[in-house]
Each structure stands twice: as C-alpha cells, then as structure tokens.
Amino acid sequence: MLVGLADLFWTVLAKGVASFHFSMLTTVTHGIAGGLQNAILGTFELILLSTAIAAPLGILGGVYVSEFAHTKSAAAVRFLTEVLSGVPSIVIGYFGYLTMVLSFGWGFSALAGGMALAIIMLPYILRTTEVSLEQVPRSQREGAWALGMTRFQAVSRVVWRPAAGGIATGVLTAIAIGMGETAPLLYTAGWSSLNPTWQLTGHQVGYLTYVIWTYIDQPYPEAHALAYSAALLLLGIILIIHLVVRFLVHQSTGSARRHSLASYVRWIRSHASGVSASSAKRASATSTYRIRTR
Amino acid sequence: MGMRTMKRMPANAKIANRLFVAAAGLSASSPILFLLLITGIVLVQSIPALRWMGWHFLTGITWNMGSVYGAMTVKNGVTAPAGASYGALPFIVGTLASSAIALVIAIPISLGTAMILAYRVRGVVKSALSIVVELLAGVPSVVLGLWGVVVLAPWVSSALGPFLTHFGPAIPFLKGPVGTGMGLLTSGLVLALMVIPIITATTRDLLERVPLHYREGGVALGMTNWEVVRHICLPHIRDGMIGSIALGWGRAMGETMAVLMVSGSAVNMLPHNLYSPISTMAAVIADQLDSAMTDASHMAVHALSALALVLLMLTLLTNLAARLLVNRSRGSRRIDLGVRV
Structure with missing residues (x-):
C-alpha cells in the first residue's frame, strides 16, 4: 500500500511538474492541447455553486438533528444521511441527468452539475455539523436559555462558536470530495473548452477531473501533458485542503473549552442590554466565577 | 426554563426562532428527500426496460441497442428498436x-x-x-x-x-x-x-x-x-x-x-x-x-x-x-x- 501510494504521488508529481507550464493557467483548451484555464475556473464555479447549496442545507440540517429533533427522528435522519452518502456517485449523476438536464430543461449546465455535487457533499457537511454541535457541553445551552434566549439565539450566538472549527472542517472536507468527483458531472455539467460564464443553465462547463479522464486516453503527448498537469493541480489543491483540515481539527480539539467560555463572556458583554438587566448581571456573575475556577 | 423571561422576549425574536426551526427542519429532511427522489426516479425509469427484458435482464449476456435507425418492435407492451437486447x-x-x-x-x-x-x-x-x-x-x-x-x-x-x-x-x-x-x-x-x-x-x-x-x-x-x-x-x-x-x-x-x-x-x-x-x-x-x-x-x-x-x-x-x-x-x-x- 505504501509503495503504491508513494508511486502514485511520484508519478503524478514527476509527470505533472515536467508537463506543467504556467501559461496553462491563463489559456483555454484547444482541441487536444492548450491550457487549463476553462477547467480550473469551471471547477471553481461548480464548487462555489455546490457549496452554496450544500453548506446551508447541511449546516441547518445538522443543527436541527443536534438541537431540535427528537431522538427517534434524529436517528432516522442520521441513518438515512449516511445511506445517502453510500449512493454511488454515478447514480446521482444519472439522476441529475434525468431530472435537471432533461425534465427541468436546464441542459448540461453549471447549475445541474452544482446540484449533483451538492447531493454528494450534503451528507458530510450535515454529519460533521451535528457531531461538532454535540460536543458542545449542554451547560452552554442551558446558560443561554437561562439568559432568556430563544433556541435560535442560543444556537446563533453561543452554541455555534465552539463548534465552528468542526463545521468548517466538514465543509472543507466536502469541498475536497466534491473537487475530486467526475462521475456525477459527466452527464450534468458536460464539457466546454470555453471559460465558464455566469449563466447557470443551458451552458456547459469544463472541470479538471474531466481533463484527466479524457486526455490520458488520447494518443498525443500534448493531451497527456494536460492530463498530468490537471492531476497535479487537483491533487495539490486537495492535499492543501486536507492539511488545513488537520490543522483546524488540531486547533479546535485543543482549545474548545477556552474558546467557548470566551465566546460566552463576549456575548454577555455585547448583548447584555438586550435581555433583562438582572439576568445579565446573574450571568456575568456566573461567568466570572467560572473563569476563576478554571 | 425561564418562562418569565421568555414572555418578555420581543415578538420578532419568537418569529425568528420559529422560522429558524422550520428552515432547519426542512434542511434536515433534504437528504431523505434526495434519497427518496433518487430511488423513485431510477425505479420508475427502469420499468420499461425491465418489462422488455423480464428476468433475462439479470441473466442475459448480450447488451445491444438494436438497429436504432430501423423499425420499432413492440414486446410486452413496450416499444424498442428491433434486435434490442439488454442482458x-x-x-x-x-x-x-x-x-x-x-x-x-x-x-x-x-x-x-x-x-x-x-x-x-x-x-x-x-x-x-x-x-x-x-x-x-x-x-x-x-x-x-x-x-x-x-x-x-x-x-x-x-x-x-x-x-x-x-x-x-x-x-x-x-x-x-x-x-x-x-x-x-x-x-x-x-x-x-x-x-x-x-x-x-x-x-x-x-x-x-x-x-x-x-x-x-x-x-x-x-x-x-x-x-x-x-x-x-x-x-x-x-x-x-x-x-x-x-x-x-x-x-x-x-x-x-x-x-x-x-x-x-x-x-x-x-x-x-x-x-x-x-x-x-x-x-x-x-x-x-x-x-x-x-x-x-x-x-x-x-x-x-x-x-x-x-x-x-x-x-x-x-x-x-x-x-x-x-x-x-x-x-x-x-x-x-x-x-x-
């Protein structure tokens, strides 16, 4: 396994570096040669769209499962979300083709591709949000409720803060997964050698994984060079995201408690006037007490 | 849980709370919705092919679209090009x-x-x-x-x-x-x-x-x-x-x-x-x-x-x-x- 992995990285690195030119970043694909600008921008557009769809759904859904749902419905959502993450990505792409591309008449488009990616990313964001929120001690919620906050205020002002690192980790992981996907995009996003426009439907978009898949099968060295460069770029971006994720996880596990207490105090300072004076006073008394005993 | 302070809560905070819980509930049900939609649509779309092939879909070896530009034939109530076989x-x-x-x-x-x-x-x-x-x-x-x-x-x-x-x-x-x-x-x-x-x-x-x-x-x-x-x-x-x-x-x-x-x-x-x-x-x-x-x-x-x-x-x-x-x-x-x- 180690040998395989090392060889994989070595192959991509050596061939990628040998064939990469910086001009590839600024030119679009012509036939079998040219650059990767259209694919890079297309990948970013697709990721932007899918994150814009999946992140709110996933984070709100995770909040619901962790904070509002009854035990049984929470278990059901959790279980079915995990099952959704097990649906083969090509089936999701095929579903997107039948519905969005054909029935909705969007054609091969950025929106169809973004939606298909969003379905793939959603389970990861939802589950990490839920797990990070569950690690926030219950006393923080109780404290917030005792201050007279609604459940929404408790989540939006107190509880999310210690969980923020975990939630960001989930979103980043989902982005890394989405970037590496090909199968769901084949029949939803299509392929275009032009730079993506901001028209969401009716226009095909290019993306990096497509370049790797198609151009390695061509018998021309220029096409291979494009495929290797695309692989190098993709692997590089994904590795960087994974490193950031590791760093975030490391940070948030170390300082969760300190961080949450700080946010508590900050909330009380900035919002004391909004709640009744006596409860704010009580709360600030508690918080000073807590900080001293820590 | 502090009902007295809850009563003093401004009305718009309560509305925001309700809206938020509703939005969160909808979001939480979206994975289930996607799962049902995917399964449902794939199931409905595959019925004609399953009627055309019957159990031979699982046991047949030939995967052939038939003569796409030729005449259509009707079998088991579904239409497909002549010679189409999906095993x-x-x-x-x-x-x-x-x-x-x-x-x-x-x-x-x-x-x-x-x-x-x-x-x-x-x-x-x-x-x-x-x-x-x-x-x-x-x-x-x-x-x-x-x-x-x-x-x-x-x-x-x-x-x-x-x-x-x-x-x-x-x-x-x-x-x-x-x-x-x-x-x-x-x-x-x-x-x-x-x-x-x-x-x-x-x-x-x-x-x-x-x-x-x-x-x-x-x-x-x-x-x-x-x-x-x-x-x-x-x-x-x-x-x-x-x-x-x-x-x-x-x-x-x-x-x-x-x-x-x-x-x-x-x-x-x-x-x-x-x-x-x-x-x-x-x-x-x-x-x-x-x-x-x-x-x-x-x-x-x-x-x-x-x-x-x-x-x-x-x-x-x-x-x-x-x-x-x-x-x-x-x-x-x-x-x-x-x-x-």
Whole structure:
C-alpha cells in the first residue's frame, strides 16, 4: 500500500511538474492541447455553486438533528444521511441527468452539475455539523436559555462558536470530495473548452477531473501533458485542503473549552442590554466565577 | 426554563426562532428527500426496460441497442428498436468480481494497518501513518485511474500477470493470456486502494475503543500481543469490523471512474480469467449514456436506469447492513474527519 501510494504521488508529481507550464493557467483548451484555464475556473464555479447549496442545507440540517429533533427522528435522519452518502456517485449523476438536464430543461449546465455535487457533499457537511454541535457541553445551552434566549439565539450566538472549527472542517472536507468527483458531472455539467460564464443553465462547463479522464486516453503527448498537469493541480489543491483540515481539527480539539467560555463572556458583554438587566448581571456573575475556577 | 423571561422576549425574536426551526427542519429532511427522489426516479425509469427484458435482464449476456435507425418492435407492451437486447449479467459479474478481488487484497492490509495504528505505534510514527491513510482516502478516483492506466496496468501486464500464471496449473482462473493489463485484476487492485482507507479508519476506531482492562486481562493470562488481538480484540469488534468491510464493499461496487479507466470496457462477454477485460455496472452507465441518448425509443436510457437500479439496490443493502453493524458496535457516535465513512 505504501509503495503504491508513494508511486502514485511520484508519478503524478514527476509527470505533472515536467508537463506543467504556467501559461496553462491563463489559456483555454484547444482541441487536444492548450491550457487549463476553462477547467480550473469551471471547477471553481461548480464548487462555489455546490457549496452554496450544500453548506446551508447541511449546516441547518445538522443543527436541527443536534438541537431540535427528537431522538427517534434524529436517528432516522442520521441513518438515512449516511445511506445517502453510500449512493454511488454515478447514480446521482444519472439522476441529475434525468431530472435537471432533461425534465427541468436546464441542459448540461453549471447549475445541474452544482446540484449533483451538492447531493454528494450534503451528507458530510450535515454529519460533521451535528457531531461538532454535540460536543458542545449542554451547560452552554442551558446558560443561554437561562439568559432568556430563544433556541435560535442560543444556537446563533453561543452554541455555534465552539463548534465552528468542526463545521468548517466538514465543509472543507466536502469541498475536497466534491473537487475530486467526475462521475456525477459527466452527464450534468458536460464539457466546454470555453471559460465558464455566469449563466447557470443551458451552458456547459469544463472541470479538471474531466481533463484527466479524457486526455490520458488520447494518443498525443500534448493531451497527456494536460492530463498530468490537471492531476497535479487537483491533487495539490486537495492535499492543501486536507492539511488545513488537520490543522483546524488540531486547533479546535485543543482549545474548545477556552474558546467557548470566551465566546460566552463576549456575548454577555455585547448583548447584555438586550435581555433583562438582572439576568445579565446573574450571568456575568456566573461567568466570572467560572473563569476563576478554571 | 425561564418562562418569565421568555414572555418578555420581543415578538420578532419568537418569529425568528420559529422560522429558524422550520428552515432547519426542512434542511434536515433534504437528504431523505434526495434519497427518496433518487430511488423513485431510477425505479420508475427502469420499468420499461425491465418489462422488455423480464428476468433475462439479470441473466442475459448480450447488451445491444438494436438497429436504432430501423423499425420499432413492440414486446410486452413496450416499444424498442428491433434486435434490442439488454442482458446485464456480464456487468453484474464484473462488479461483484472486481469488488471481491479488492476486498481479498484490502482486508488483510487494512486490518494489519489498523492494528498497528491502534496498538503498536504512537507519537510521530502514528500520526505519520494515519496521515498516509487519510491522504489515500483523499486521492480523487480519477487520479487513481490515471495511475492505474499509466503505471499499474503495464506492471500487471508485464510482471504481476506473468508471475501469477505460474499458478495456472493449480488454479485454472489464473491461467493466461495476460493481455494488456486492462482488466479484472487491475480493477481489483485499484479498487483495493480505494477501500483500504475506509476499512482501516473504521477498524482502527473500533480497536481503540476496546476497553483497556479486557486487554490487560488477556496479558495477565500470559497471552502474547497477537493472542490478545486475536482472541480478545477481534471478537470484541467483530460486528463493526464486518460492517466496515461491507461499507468498503459498497463503495467498491459503486466506484465509477477508476474502474472505467482500467477495466478494458468489455461488453457481451463474461470474464474467463483473472486478466480478461470486464465492465462494471457503474462504468457502463458512465460509458454508454452518450450513445444511449441516440435511441429514439429511449429504451437504451431505460436499460441504463435498470442497471442503476440494480447497482443502487446492491449498494443500499450493503450500506444498510454496514451502518447497522458499525453503529451498533461503535456505541457512541463519532465519525472520522477527512475519511469517507
């Protein structure tokens, strides 16, 4: 396994570096040669769209499962979300083709591709949000409720803060997964050698994984060079995201408690006037007490 | 819960609260909605193809769109071009065989790595090794496919394949010819690389949760390290371990790009040895949707839908079983960040 992995990285690195030119970043694909600008921008557009769809759904859904749902419905959502993450990505792409591309008449488009990616990313964001929120001690919620906050205020002002690192980790992981996907995009996003426009439907978009898949099968060295460069770029971006994720996880596990207490105090300072004076006073008394005993 | 302060709450805060809970509830139901929609639409779309083929869909070997520009025929109340035949057996066999090979390779490696990570190493070595496993999980399947095409397939064709043919007299399935390297064995190897991180991460997680005093009890009985793992830890995590293997299996069956690139895209034939070209259900869907769109009767698209249905059922079943087993034995809920679990 180690040998395989090392060889994989070595192959991509050596061939990628040998064939990469910086001009590839600024030119679009012509036939079998040219650059990767259209694919890079297309990948970013697709990721932007899918994150814009999946992140709110996933984070709100995770909040619901962790904070509002009854035990049984929470278990059901959790279980079915995990099952959704097990649906083969090509089936999701095929579903997107039948519905969005054909029935909705969007054609091969950025929106169809973004939606298909969003379905793939959603389970990861939802589950990490839920797990990070569950690690926030219950006393923080109780404290917030005792201050007279609604459940929404408790989540939006107190509880999310210690969980923020975990939630960001989930979103980043989902982005890394989405970037590496090909199968769901084949029949939803299509392929275009032009730079993506901001028209969401009716226009095909290019993306990096497509370049790797198609151009390695061509018998021309220029096409291979494009495929290797695309692989190098993709692997590089994904590795960087994974490193950031590791760093975030490391940070948030170390300082969760300190961080949450700080946010508590900050909330009380900035919002004391909004709640009744006596409860704010009580709360600030508690918080000073807590900080001293820590 | 402070009802008196709640009463003094401004009305708009209450409305915001209600709106938020409603929006969150809707978002939480979206994965279920997607799951139902996907299953429903794939099911409905595959009905014409299943009516056209009947049970032969599962047992037939010929996958042929018929004469697309010729006359249409009607059978069992559905219309398709003359000569259209959709038998998915080669793809079902290809999917099962390649994922089985992947598991045979991945299980020992993953369990070994998980044991090493959980019990044998610590500190820098441990975090380095776990980073390696996470990195492997993060490699996009199309990059693995690229490596499979450029490095692995030639190696299988020139080194591993010829070596394995020496065992041909004992195991007929290993007999040559080895061919181009694009085929069953290479697909299995690439899939193994994708499955290893899944099984390793889950099993390691489970091993680390075996209560310490169980292991201490084993040591006190004079067991060696291996005996402790073999007779105490592995039985303790058995359900979860089987679940994690099922999880990996489901993923191997549903994997598209890497297999599409190295499988050799065989149609209308069953694999006759370990090196023969194959196709999996996922790869065929990705490969043939283009040409399926040319069929005016839409029967080709329906046939791919039926293929997606079979694949979906297989992966859903393995996933359901896997999740139940893993969740039951994991006890507390935790997922490993950065790894597709």
